[in-house]
Amino acid sequence: AQSVAQPEDQVNVAEGNPLTVKCTYSVSGNPYLFWYVQYPNRGLQFLLKYITGDNLVKGSYGFEAEFNKSQTSFHLKKPSALVSDSALYFCAVRDAGYNQGGKLIFGQGTELSVKP
Amino acid sequence: GAVVSQHPSRVICKSGTSVKIECRSLDFQATTMFWYRQFPKKSLMLMATSNEGSKATYEQGVEKDKFLINHASLTLSTLTVTSAHPEDSSFYICSARVAGNQETQYFGPGTRLLVL
Numbered sequence: 001a002q003s004v005a006q007p008e009d010q011v012n013v014a015e016g017n018p019l020t021v022k023c024t025y026s027v028s029g030n031p032y033l034f035w036y037v038q039y040p041n042r043g044l045q046f047l048l049k050y051i052t053g054d055n056l057v058k059g060s061y062g063f064e065a066e067f068n069k070s071q072t073s074f075h076l077k078k079p080s081a082l083v084s085d086s087a088l089y090f091c092a093v094r095d096a097g098y099n100q101g102g103k104l105i106f107g108q109g110t111e112l113s114v115k116p
Numbered sequence: 117g118a119v120v121s122q123h124p125s126r127v128i129c130k131s132g133t134s135v136k137i138e139c140r141s142l143d144f145q146a147t148t149m150f151w152y153r154q155f156p157k158k159s160l161m162l163m164a165t166s167n168e169g170s171k172a173t174y175e176q177g178v179e180k181d182k183f184l185i186n187h188a189s190l191t192l193s194t195l196t197v198t199s200a201h202p203e204d205s206s207f208y209i210c211s212a213r214v215a216g217n218q219e220t221q222y223f224g225p226g227t228r229l230l231v232l
Contacts, residue, residue, distance in 0.1 A: 032219060043122070043209050043223040044160075051219060090159065094219070102213065103150060104221060106159045 002027045004093050006107035013081045013114050021076040021110045023091030032094035033074045034104065035065055037087050044090065050074060061085070081114045088112075119143055120212050122224035129200055130232055137195045137227045139210030145190040146212035150221065151183075154207045166193045200231040 003026045013019045025031055032051055036044040048059025055067045065076045074091060091107040119142040129135050139149055147168050152160040164185050165173045172185035184196040193212075197204050207228055211221040 034220070036223070041207075041226070041228065043120075043225040044211075046220060046222060049220060088157070102148070102219075103162055103165055104211075109157070109159050111157070 002093050002105050004091050004105055004107040006089075006091055006110045008110050009108070010111045010113065013112070015083055015114050015116050016080050019078050019081040019085070019112065019114070021089050021091075021112060023074045023076065023107055024072050025074060025091075025093050026072065027093055031067075031074075033065075033067065034092040034094070035059065035063070035074075035076050036090045036092065038090065038109075039087050047076070047089075081112075083114050083116055086112055086114045118214065118220075118222040120210065120222050120224040122208075122210055122227050124227060125225065126228040126230075128230045128232060131201055132199055134196055134198045135200055135229060137197075137208055137210075137229075139193045139195070139212070139224050141191045141212040141222075144212075144214050146193075146214065147190060148213045149187060149193040150211045150213075151185060151193075151195050152209045152211070154209060154226075156207075160209060163195075168193075197229065200229070202231045205229055205231045 005024050034049045035047040038044050047063050048057050050057050050067045058064045063078050067074050089110050092104040121140045123138045149166040151163045154160050162175050163178045166185045166187040168187045168190050174180045187193040207226050209226045211223045213221050
């Protein structure tokens with residue numbers, strides 16, 4: 001069965017420092033991986049996705065993620081964090097079974113806090 | 117592009133009444149929409165997959181007679197919480213997938229339901 005794990009409930013970073021939010025996955029077949037961000041009392045905003053191609057994926061707001069097949073990881077990164085990046089981040093994998101309708105399986109979420 | 121709206125954004129109702137939540141894709145057609153429930157600072161729990169013109173597919177443990185889903189057009193899906201109880205209070209989020217695109221889901225802003 002497909003699954004996604006975000007090992008850190010919370011990540012604290014100082015503004016201007018690089019940030020990493022970790023995600024590991026378990027899938028059968030080729031993974032379709034996603035990162036979403038959620039601000040308080042809001043829905044999820046799409047950041048980026050990996051389907052095929054370059055292992056380094058660039059997304060919105062200066063975020064990027066690196067697909068690492070050998071480590072089954074898809075960590076989210078940003079070179080220089082902003083206070084406004086503080087939010088809840090979700091990693092997700094698309095269920096590969098076609099009869100599953102392409103539903104997403106979400107990680108537990110990681111709360112990112114960027115302090116000035 | 118790829119904007120999803122939800123209405124209402126928040127609703128308070130009395131126990132025993134029914135509440136309808138609308139999910140609309142504003143600038144694209146969505147053959148498939150998803151309904152999620154989210155508890156505070158927790159991950160999203162998929163409730164059901166809504167397919168235009170056919171019956172919704174419910175996840176295990178979700179009562180289909182309590183959470184009625186209708187996907188009458190390519191831009192509108194509705195979730196009706198019937199005979200609501202305080203334990204139904206939650207944040208409900210919908211997402212929509214672009215017709216012909218099995219990959220990315222776009223999320224609505226969410227609906228906060230409080231049942232008194």
